[in-house]
Amino acid sequence: MTTTADCIFCKIAQGQIPCKKIYEDEDFIAFHDINPRAPIHLLVIPKLHIESLQHVDASHRDLLGKMLVLAPQLAAENGASEGFKTLINTGPAGGQEVYHLHLHILGGRPTA
Ligand code: 5GP
Ligand code: ZN
Secondary structure (H helix, E strand, O other): OOOHHHOHHHHHHOOOOOOOEEEEOOOEEEEEOOOOOOOEEEEEEEOOOOOOHHHOOHHHHHHHHHHHHHHHHHHHHOOOOOOEEEEOOOOHHHOOOOOOOOEEEEEOOOOO
């Protein structure tokens, strides 16, 4: 189980690990994925360490709503004018690699 101390995305959120940052506010930071799977591949993470979508509860409603509202704005600002795909991998069976909740935004060409 990942804790904030050894969480790579917490370190990015705290500025301890560099990233190609595209957005930041009091609750979120967004940056380019280090291993892009599409011409535009952005990650949006809450600054709050939540391990995965399996770890959310009602107290996270506003935060998660804000994250989804942010997605089309960041997609548009970063060139995904023809639409985009959003993805949240969750848990081992969901292919999650980094156990800090994050939203993928993929664009720039049709994705399967
Ligand atoms: P997951 O499979 O957990 O949904 O996706 C994790 C994503 O984080 C992967 O697409 C991976 O390329 C990206 N990633 C992992 N480590 C780093 C990093 O240090 N910096 C950035 N920018 N992206 C990372
Ligand atoms: Zn974290």
